[in-house]
Amino acid sequence: MSAHTAASVDHTASHGTYKSTNLPDIKLMMWVFLASDIMFFGTLLGTYLVYRNRSLTGPFPTDVLDIPLTTVSTFVLLMSSFLMVLALHSLRQDDIFKFRLWTFGVAFFGAIFLGFQIYEFIHFVDLGLTLQGNLFGTTFYVLTGTHGVHVAIGILWLLSIFVHSFVKPWTSKDEVYLEVAGLYWHFVDLVWIVIFTVVYLVEFI
Template sequence: MSSEVLLDNPHEMGCTGLPHRKILMWAFLASDCMFFGSLISTYLVYRGHSTDHPLPEDIFDIPLTSTSSFVLLLSSWLMVLALSAIQKGKLWEFRLWTLGVAFFGSIFLGFQVYEFTHFVHSGLTLKQNLFGSTFFVLTGTHGCHVAIGVLWLMSLFFYSFIGGVTKERSLDVEIAGLYWHFVDIVWIVIFTAVYLLEYII
């Protein structure tokens, strides 16, 4: 791979002074907002429409989900540390924090797998009732986003061992970070709208 092409690449920076990829990522996140917005509104519109049990109050375990949410939020903090490390050129620190983000993300996914399994054993399936349909599709879609993020971060982690992640190319990490923070923020909204709402209204 020619470093000349990468470092001196005329196709990277734009007239606003921002790199192209950052603008693309922000526009994509705007699109993703509408994506999750549609799913969350579907969930809220159908809240209380289920004709069969189990209902949220039958099966939700708020302490458990709060724990996994806390782990996911912590991962955002590690993401900030990872970006800051690579911007200073501290490669080993970057690897450590990135691995941490991916690990915390995986813990969140593990909790989700446990929760889904538990719910299915309690009789809540995709087709059991509207709550099942809307809940699994919404949180499952979010889980897919987290899984993609974990794959992305692990790619960066391995890529760093063949010289693919450097101080000069910290933008790669920044873009992945934007995505990761967004997925976290969406979880705050989902956690509020799906889990906490049951205790308020």
């Protein structure tokens, strides 16, 4: 094989590749992943609902759940999604300072939410709700814990973007990479709205 057909060059993969939908692969990939992730949370939530009111011993949901406290942390998480929109908007406008600011803000708000959750877990254990104590404990911790892990991964991702934007300056051309992180973040936020409704609010109707 002659050398001219195999020149090894360092360049982006963008040119010469035809995309049937004109959408970036990575964006489609995130949608497909989220579709699959819905089934993960659906199964965990389904398990929670199947075992709802089946715990033989306390503490029961109404003994431990604190609606005002969790409302605050839910509000913080919702606001982080708002900052996500601002971050993406700023990047599209090539306003790199605001893009960095809001991206860091999303991660920061996410961390606040996670802090609330850790406080909540410790507090619940003090009240006697453990992973092994009753079915409510088992299903509650695994469901909300899985969500917490999703939030933690999101925070790590956003902080990585934040740091990377200094290492290799980002411009509006990189918007899809932030948009994909945003899709993930909004999804995790949305899942929390469902969990907050089904696990927390329904108990007090």
